[in-house]
Amino acid sequence: MSYRSQSPNVIYASRMAATVIFCACLSITSAAQVSITGKIAGTITDPSGAAVPNASVSVSGPALMAARSMHTQPDGTYLFDLLPPGTYSITTNAPGFRTVQQTGVIITAGFTATINSRLVVGQVNETLNVAAGSSTVDLQNVQSETTFDQNLLQDIPGGRDPWSTVAQMPGVTLTTFDVGGNQSMQQSTMQVHGSTPGEQIFSWNGLDLNWPGANGGYTQFYTNHDSLEEFQVVADNAPSAVSISGIYMNMVTKSGSNTLHGQAAGYYATAATQASPKLPTFNGTPVNSGSPIFLDRDTTASLGGPLIKNKWWLFGSYRRYDVDLSILTVRDQAGNPVQDINHQTNTDLRSDWQLGQKNRLSFVWLYNSQNRFFRRDTAYQFVTAEASWRQIEPAYILQALWTSQITNNFLLDVRTGYNKEVFPLGYQPTVTPTDFTRQDLTLSTETGAAPFSFANPSWVFKITAGASWYKGALAGSHNFKFGWEWGDSYNPYVYKINGGINAQYTNGVPTDVVAFDTPFTEKTYFHDSSFYVQDAWTLKRRVTLNLGLRYDRYISFYPKQSSSPDLTFPDLFPPQTFPASGNLVEWNNVSPRVGVAFDVTGKGTSVLRFGYGRYYKMEGTQLVEQVNPVGFAGQGYTWNDANGDGIPQVSEWKNAANFLFAFGGTSTHIDPNMSRPYSDELNVTYEKQLWRDLRVSAAYYYRTKKNLVGLKNLAQPAAAYEPVSGFTNGLTGQPLTLFNLSTAAPSPNILLTNISELNDNSYHGLEFDAVKRLSKKWQLLTGFTIQRQKGTVCCPGITGLTDDALFGDDFNDPNKDINRRNNYLNQDATYVFKVDSTYEFPWKIGTSVNFQHYTGFPF
Incomplete structure (x- = not known):
């Protein structure tokens, strides 16, 4: 949304545009490839503790179609990478020693299990079977992550969607609070350990396929909870394969197996199964909420x-989800809460082929x-059913995944994906082309038809290739990873308005007509690409250095655009053609990632981790949308309802004598030297x-952000304001000085640029967690977080929950500086406490708890 010309109807225009952007964004990037697999690593020794080189080690399990094998390095080490989540057995044999088979090794996405083996002298044909033990501590990685396996996904009560799942993770805060699924149809903005709110990636099988609009942090695909094998969330100390330091959600879809398996489930709740809401009070009066x-x-x-054992697996699933709500804050004119009727369907198919012993090819289709x-429309208190929007939103994802074991120590991983969605805000089926919007500004009613029809047919294409190479006995063992990513994203907005007008009334009396430049289509693109390298370097078996470097390139632009040939009022809005913009934003950045993991006792049961990383802020199409010349424009006219029918005829309003105001066009431009925002993060665990x-x-977490972006009105510099005293600050009770423009305000000239004042910010957090896998009939995920995030706030009194000062702010206006500095930032809840647990009583009777407590966000 761009700044528009100052007119008597600027509030109306801004309100409409803000409503459009809000609806589009929250119903809904930078590329990243994170592991959808895990690793098993270890050292093979003889009875004296000396390394056994060239020992044969193999891994097998239900998640593998074909067993994999390798020989230990000269220092006795081995590594199996790219293992799908599951339970595995490790078999080791060497001449002069008995064969050792270790069972029950549990692997989750992103987890490295350390499984060492001390061989026993004997014959190779003698097998020693042992339980591998519960490897729950990752001794090599430094990333902070939480993995929701099938036991947590299925047994913890929640909304069965990404947002209510992430809400169970220690330290995470969200802008919505789900109770039994009542927020499942509305996305939430998430934050963890001081990250930028909304910096979140929805990754499908390790491939980022976010909606490209806004900051690139929202999804255009709603999940089938029961189609997921695991739901992994990476939050801090992400490796160089990951671009962001916010919420990285890696959703691993289920696959077939060598045995036929299935699931059918049903969940049902009504008003009778929940307690009545306890309403807050204000001055002793209950407030609907x-x-x-x-x-x-x-x-x-x-x-x-x-279909063919060990060769070809198939998996399919279907979901139908209905949620009907009473919205207590929105009432009809009879005082009854309006109903919000929603339903969701999903169809998911996956096919996996094993091509020989060393190649696996997978195809995924999600609808x-x-x-x-x-x-x-939230701009009016009373909106009738026919004036509401109808959202019938289809979306699909296509993916191809290929993994190849080139040699025993070199593996290749290639992924590509395409996500297409059409997000609509359409007219109701009962609305005809002659129906129009009737807005009563006094009664706060909207009737007749929705204010506009909107569609967002966006798409994103991604391709990534990564490789893993393991080398031992090179001043320790090394797991080198390197990869490349490229993405193409398109985000258009298509608007139509019946008759090209909205009619406005006061207490039912016609007052004016607002005419618009519809239909129009606004188009914006961005391309992103990256290259990363990472080495997990293990020294003397107890210290692992994680050294990574990442390069990111981001460009954004709009193409050549022309007015629609079907303009409703071409005489009011003459057709135009706008040339392609070229690269309005072009960033090239390099970011380091450094981590150390130290096995404190050498027993594999405790680890001390340190991590530092620089993370450049994710971005979508929002920056270029600020300056895109195609967008809402309009003109307001006095309406003389001569025939008294309450229906605006063109002859009753469209003449020069009735003209009231005009709005539209853009006065914003992007600083060509604007740098990309970033955050520096440090963590000790x-x-x-x-x-x-x-x-x-x-754990202790520290974060600070730099190069944050905001707006300055160059036509009204700070020197153009003069102080006016005699006021009192309502928050502090101290004298307050306000500022007036010393001269008449000229047309705005808005610059989108880095704001040095926003560099003043910091986050400090302490967190205490406890995690237990399901065993002995119970499991646990709990955490207590103490945190504080303070600094200079953007958009004071307007947004409050973002780092982007892109709307409604002006860093040249001294009035905006009141209460701006040393402020509480974002979703800064001082204390966050969560408990998720299940316990199975006799006779298979299970009980579970999902408890979350947050102190309030900054006001």
């Missing part, structure tokens, strides 16, 4: 198995239809396995 469910019905079915039948599968950790 909340969105209780009056119907929640979720049904899923899935089936997977082999989602997200339907919300009565979305209302101590983690210890206390007992069997139970591990605890304590």
Whole structure:
């Protein structure tokens, strides 16, 4: 959204545009490839503790179609990379020693299990079977992550969507609070350990396929919870393969197996199964709040198995999800809460081929239809059903995945994906082309038809290739990773308005007509590419250095654009053609990642981690959309309803004598020297396995952000304002000085640039976590976070939950500086406490808890 010309209707125009952007963004990048697999690493020694080189080690398990094998390095080390989540067995043999088979090795996405083996003298044909033990502490990686396996995904009560799942993770805050699924149809903005709110990637099988609009941090695909094998969240100390330092959600889809398996499930809730909402009070009067469910019905079915054992697996699933809510804050004129009717369907298919012993090829097709039948314009208090929007939103994802074991120590991983969605805000089926929007500014009603029809047919294409090479006995062992990524993203906005007008009234009396430059299509693109290298260098078996470097390139532009040949009012809005912009934003950045993991005791049960990284802020199309010349423009006219029918005829308003105002065009331009915002993050963590599968950790997090972006009105510099005293600050009670422009305000000249004042910010956090895998009939995920984030705030009194000062701010206006500095930032909840746990009683009776406590966000 760009700044528009100052007119009597600028509030109306800004309100409409802001509503459009808000609806588009929250119903909905930088590329990143994160591991959808895990590793098993270890050292093979003889009874004296000396390394056994060239020993044969193999890994097998239900998630592998074909067993994999390798020989140990001269220092006795080995590594199996690119292992799908599952349970594995490790078999080791060497001449003069008994064969050792270690079972029960659990691998999750991104986890490295350290499985060492001390061989026993004997014959190779003698096999020693041992339980591998519970390897719960990752001794090599430094990234902070939480993995929701099937036990957590299925047994912890929640909304069965990405946002309510991430909400269970220690330290994470969200802008919505889901209760039993009542927020499942609306996205949430997430933050963790001082990250930028909304810096979040929805990764499918390790491939970022976010919606390209806004900052690139929202999704255009709603999930089928039961189609996921694992849901991995990377939050801090991400390796160089990951671009961001916010919420990286890696959703690994289920596959077939060598046995036929399936699942059918149903979930049902009504108003009778929930407590009545407890309303807040203001001055002793209850205030309507909340969105209780009056119907929640979720049904899923899935089936997977082999077409050819060890060669070809298939998996498919289907979901139908209905959520109907009462919106207590939005009432009809009779005082009844309006109903929000929603349903979602998903179809998911996956096919996996094993091509020989060393190649695996997978194809994934995911389809989602997200339907919300009565979305209302928030600018008016009373919006009738026919004036609401109908959202019938189809989306699909296509993916191809190839992994290849080139040699025993060199593996290749190639992925490509395409995500297409059409996000609509359409007219209701009962609305005809002659129906128009009736807006009563006094009664705060909107009737007749929605204010516009909108579509966002966006798409994103990504391709990435990565390689993993393992080399031992080179001043320690090394796991080198390097890769390349490229993405192409397109984000158009298509607007139409019945009759090209909105009619406005006061207490039912016609007052004016606003005419628009519709139909039009606004188009914006961005391309992103990157290259990364990473080495996990293990020294003397107890110290692992994680050394990484990442290069990112981002460009954004708009193409050549022309007015529609079907303009409703070409005489008011003459057709125009705008040339292609060229690269309006072009960034090339290099970011280091450094980490150290130290096995404190040498027993593999405790680790001390240190991590530092620079992370450049993710970006979508929002910057170039600020300056795109195609967008809403309009003119307002007095409406003389001569025949008294309440329907605006062209002859009743469209003449020069009735002209009131005009708005439209853009006065914003981008600083060609604007640098990309980034954050520097530092983390220290101590983690210890206390007992069997139970591990605890304590961590300190620090973060600061630089080169943040904002707006300056160059036509009104700070020197153009003069002080006016005699006011009192309502927050502090101290004298307050306000400022007036010393001269008449000229037309705005808005510069989008880096704002040095926003460099003043810091985050400090302490977190204590405990995690236990499901064993002995119980599991646990809990965390307590103490945090503080302060600094200079953007958009004071307007947004409050973002680092981007892109809307409604002006760093040349001294009035905006009041209460701006030393402020609480973003979603800064001082204390966050969460407990997720299940326990199975006798007779297979299970109980579970999902408890979350947050102190309030900054006001």
